[in-house]
Amino acid sequence: MASFSRNGDGLVSTLRISARGFTVIELIVVLAVVALLLGIIAPRYAQHVDRSRETVLRQNLTALRDAIDKFYGDRGRYPAELDELARERYLREVPIDPVTNRRDTWQVQAPRAPERGSVYDVHSGAAGQASDGTLYANW
Secondary structure, X not given: OEEEXXXXXXXXXXXXXXXXXXXXXXXXXXXXXXXXXXXXXXXHHHHHHHHHHHHHHHHHHHHHHHHHHHHHHHHXXXXXXXXXXXXXXXXXXXOOEOOOOEOOOOEEEOOOOHHHOOOOEEEOOOOOEOOOOOEHHHO
């Protein structure tokens, strides 16, 4: 709101403007800029989250396979199940598959000689493809 005051000569000597808030157009422009920035940032954020899950999955598989190898080196046989690695302190606990968010989706591969145990190798039980085009089940 603008207010004018006149001096004795009839000329406008001051112009005071008091702002009481933002106009609707200003608010729409700000919201449009925020929406544009979110539209740019959100897909990149989702990509980074997916890539970090894949990195954690690779590290979990490496830790599981290393524990299986150490178990075999110490005992001369493979573990009967993944939980045996945790019970015998080769792992603190069976890790969670970060893609499925579960511990029970790991796919175990038995050795060729069944008398040597049940867990020779482990793969992810997640369906789908990784960002590099390979299947999670083949990792």
